[in-house]
Amino acid sequence: MLDVRRLRLLRELSIRGTIAGVAQALAYSPSAVSQQLALLERESGATLLRRSGRNVLLTPEAERLVAHTTRILTVLEEAESELSSSDGATSGTVRIAAFQSALLTIVPTALAAMRRNHPDVRVEVVHREPGAALAETWAREVDLVIAEEYPAHSAPHHDGLIRDELTEDRIHLAVPEGAAIASVADAAELPWTMEPAGTASRHFAEQLCRRAGFEPDVRYVTADLHAQLGLIASGAAVGLLPGLIWSASTAPVARVPIDGENTRRLFTAHRRGSHGNQALAAVRAELGAAVRGEPELPPVG
Structure with a gap:
């Protein structure tokens, strides 16, 4: 054998x-x-x-x-x-991979609820970009990924992963407070900050600028959205930022609505074989409650 x-x-x-x-x-x-x-x-x-x-x-x-x-x-x-679920207890270890804005907002809320409602579950979290995290979930390096899809830019699909919708997150043009900018086209002559080339957000931002009739002057490249906020608040640049990052920041930055498709889709993915795992189910439930802003009540009994 x-x-x-x-x-x-x-x-x-x-x-x-x-x-x-x-x-x-x-x-x-x-x-x-x-x-x-x-x-x-x-x-x-x-x-x-x-x-x-x-x-x-x-x-x-x-x-x-x-x-x-x-x-x-x-x-x-x-x-x-x-x-693991035969005795009715919810315990064990769940390994999560998530991108930055989810780590700053959704994940901390869900972790607090897990400590309160499921203290016997150990949750481990690692920062990963969605494409790599999906591959790692499929390869069994982590158990659950929080991933994103930008308009016209689908995240990789891996056989055997189950996806669950989390929420939609609206994207805005972020500009220095008080700037006379009402659209993406108004920012054609300004410096931009974007994520590195090859990322979904970079592709979305570049395509949006091109549809507005210009090639963006990308001077500041960083995957750290808080760094992007700092650059924009200082007046050094403008950029396109998702809604989640605003709830984790008090930077003096204004939001300008953008036309057309302007939301990214957030979802979780886990392996089909782990679908019945109670600890994983608890984490998924708390993540869902976190995006809805609803406290997940502890189990009765």
Whole structure:
């Protein structure tokens, strides 16, 4: 019978691409990973890996085995979730990945509710951009991701992840207080602050400026939205900022409505196999209550 732990190593190799990447992710030594994969080849009786220079490539047989492994891991996670809830207690660890504005607003409110209503659940949180966080959830590095989608810019889809809508978040043009700016077009000659190239928010901002008839003069690039607020408040720039960031700031910055599609969609995603996990369900419920502004009541009993 094939060893599940070795099968997981093969799946990790399909995700990470290198033996060193697998070793780092799972706290193994590279030699230990190689030895276990060699044993898996002997167990399966098939050639699973082939060398290409310094890289290791999966054979078609290995790819088929990875697909089976994903299904096996999902079933095992479903079994773990069922067993964890069999005594009615809500406990365990839930690992969350979230982007900055969610970390500044939704997550702290949900964590306070978890401590109050579910004290036996340990919640761990890491800051990740949505694209990377979705991949990490699929790869089982975290259990739940809070992600975003900007207009005309869909977040990556991963097989086996269940998405739940959280809320919609309106985007505004942020300008220095008192500035005579009434539209994006009015800011054509001004310096801009945006997130790094390749991010969904940057793509949205650039396209909005281009539809208004100009190429933005992006002088200040940072993924830190509080830094962007500071730049705008100082008069150094203008920018496009989502609504959540305003509730976590008192910076002297004015909001100018923008035309057309002007909301980003916030959602959570978790693996199908963990759907029945009570601790995860509690976290999802508290996140939903946080965006609605409603306290989630502790369970009766």
